[in-house]
Amino acid sequence: MSDLVLLAVFVGAGLATFLIRLSFIALEGRVRLPSWFRTSLQFVPPAMLSALIAPDLLMRDGHLDLSPGNARLLAGAVAILIAARTRSIGWTIAGGMAALAALEYLL
CATH class of the missing domain: 1.20.5 (Single alpha-helices involved in coiled-coils or other helix-helix interfaces)
Structure with a gap:
């Protein structure tokens, strides 16, 4: 080309x-815009974020990996728990990255 x-x-x-x-x-x-359309727009950011993050958490080398040895999946679960508990983007990112670093070192 x-x-x-x-x-x-x-x-x-x-x-x-x-x-x-x-x-x-x-x-x-x-x-x-119709109210149903305006209401549905609030779901676009979470859907897009999920579509960007889920493959990185669930896939390894092109295959689905739900095993306990998947450090990214476990770190993602830790980040979800931190987000639910603190409602803080900063703590979620810091905690998720720290969990990922620790899990990749340990696994």
Whole structure:
């Protein structure tokens, strides 16, 4: 693939992403979105975060790994417990990373 085609793909994808995000900002206040749609938007961030994190926690070398030897899965469980207990992003990240470092050293 030539560099020019690759550049066009990148620019096109960036422009499409920009326009999709701009549409919500530009139309705010001008268009009344249905209440069910506005309510469902609150679930987008947790769903996206789960979609980004779950494969890293559950997969190792392209295969599902739910074993006790999966340090990432165990550290993720520790981070979930810290998040539920403290409701603090900082403590969750610090505790999860510390658990991951300790578990990777031990396992």
